[in-house]
Amino acid sequence: MTHEDDALEHERASWKPSPGLAVAVSDPVENPGLPPHRARVTDSDPAAMKRAVRTVYTLFYLSLAGSIWAVAAYMIFPIESGRIVDIRNNNLFIGLGIALALLAIGIGAIHWSKAIMSDKEFIEPRHATRGRDATREAAVQGFRDANEESGFGRRTMIRNSLFAALVASVIPGITLFRGLAPESTPENPHAGDxxxxxxxxxxxxxxxxxxxxxxxxxxxxxxxxxxxxxxxxxxxxxxxxxxxxxxxxxxxxxxxxxxxxxxxxxxxxxxxxxxxxxxxxxxxxxxxxxxxxxxxxxxxxxxxxxxxxxxxxxxxxxxxxxxxxxxxxxxxxxxxxxxxxxxxxxxxxxxxxxxxxxx
Structure with a gap:
């Protein structure tokens, strides 16, 4: 053994961890578990829950209004006129209507999930295989639970306003297709071909x-x-x-x-x-x-x-x-x-x- 090897062994034997230095140990770390559940304002205050529900369906109806406005703007500012002011207004107001329709649906859905839907933590056990007779019933029960937690079946104003907003949101796009192939007229019989x-x-x-x-x-x-x-x-x-x-x-x-x-x-x-x-x-x-x-x-x-x-x-x-x-x-x-x-x-x-x- 050389002089350098002796010095290295001596250094290893005399080393001690400094105060405050973390040292790995073999004992397992205890699972701290989930933090205690903190109730939301809407969970403890019925008035706050009603306000949240009103906010969500108001946003969905606002989305409906945006879709209707986009269709109206298409008619009010006809791009076929060729005037620059009509072309600008057509693009501006149709874009604003579609943006409002989509933005209101997004904000309403997020507020619904954060303030109204159940936020209780739960554990879903995973199965190695499926296909048993109980699987079909378990799936149905899962839909029942989701419906109960989200309030989708009970809160008719939210449900109906969401359906109306989703259906209306595609109408502006369908309306815009009208300009791609104008209908034939006696003056222009080939307009639609x-x-x-x-x-x-x-x-x-x-x-x-x-x-x-x-x-x-x-x-x-x-x-x-x-x-x-x-x-x-x-x-x-x-x-x-x-x-x-x-x-x-x-x-x-x-x-x-x-x-x-x-x-x-x-x-x-x-x-x-x-x-x-x-x-x-x-x-x-x-x-x-x-x-x-x-x-x-x-x-x-x-x-x-x-x-x-x-x-x-x-x-x-x-x-x-x-x-x-x-x-x-x-x-x-x-x-x-x-x-x-x-x-x-x-x-x-x-x-x-x-x-x-x-x-």
Whole structure:
């Protein structure tokens, strides 16, 4: 044994715990058990219990009022008018109504559980297996106990107001669907047919491609190699919001990209759909309609930022990754006598999500 080993043994033998230092012992720690139950104010004061009950069903009826107001706001401030003030008020007051409806249900449910439902601690023994005849009765008894502890069966005002609030809370959402597919009218017989509406845009033969949002037409010579430009029909710039500017733009928005002509892989029937390496594709993703906007020059890929669908611009905007079910619709283009890019026709297929084509 070395001198260092002797010193270590001596140090171990002479060590004593300092005062106040906790030392582990082999005796088990006694279970302190649950703290004594502390009664709530509502448990000992009937008046407080009545106030809590009134508060809960008042919140549920307030939620009901919020849902009704959201539906009323949808009608009072019609977003179809196209006026900015109506659009702002529509979003503001519908949002406030839905927020009040959901918030009041949440606060009411929490207050119900904390102030009215039984808060006695209990132990539920766990069984290794189930399936005995007594299991069914035990489950029924469990519902009976829960009903008794929560007061759900006895407190009719709370129960009925909760049912009314829950049913009403979904009505604003259902009401908002009304704006997605307006009903047909004699003046607009195709208003309720999304397949028809998405199969026809403002693009037509001779319609110039224009910068968004200025509406200035684009010359083919102005597009440099590798550039990508967001374009709209030239005539769209003169359309007012009241006349459906946003609706038409949402369908007709296009991305024009310039590649080397030899980089394009074009089907025989689409050889004349591009001009000197310039191709134009719908910007509306064929998955759920998000705007496809991210272009990678080296790979010629377009990326949809919502769900990461990728399209190959050099190969007919074919889907190479992601959930999109079909390529981006291509807009046939050429140039006019002044060198401006123009459309040969409208899209030959519906724009947007492919589910619009399903019947």
């Amino acid at each position: 999304p397949v028809y509406l998405l199969s026809h845009t403002m693009w037509k033969e001779g319609e110039r491609l224009a910068h968004d949002p200025s509406g200035l037409p684009i010359r083919a010579a102005d597009l440099t190699l590798g550039s990508v430009v967001q374009v709209i029909p030239e005539s769209l710039a003169s359309l007012s919001h009241h006349d459906g500017y946003l609706e038409e733009k949402a369908k007709a928005i296009v991305l024009a990209v310039r590649l080397l002509p030899e980089q394009l892989k074009e089907a025989d029937e689409r050889k004349d759909w591009s001009y000197d390496g310039i191709v134009a594709y719908s910007k509306v993703c064929t998955h759920v309609g998000c705007p496809v906007a991210l272009y990678e020059q080296q790979t010629h890929h377009l990326l949809c930022p919502c769900h990461q669908s990728q399209f190959d611009v050099s190969d007919g905007a074919a889907v190479i990754f992601g959930p999109a079910a079909r390529p981006l619709p291509q807009l046939p283009i050429t140039v006019d006598d002044e060198g401006y890019l123009v459309a040969r026709s409208d899209f030959t297929e519906p724009v947007g999500p492919s589910f619009w084509e399903r019947h």
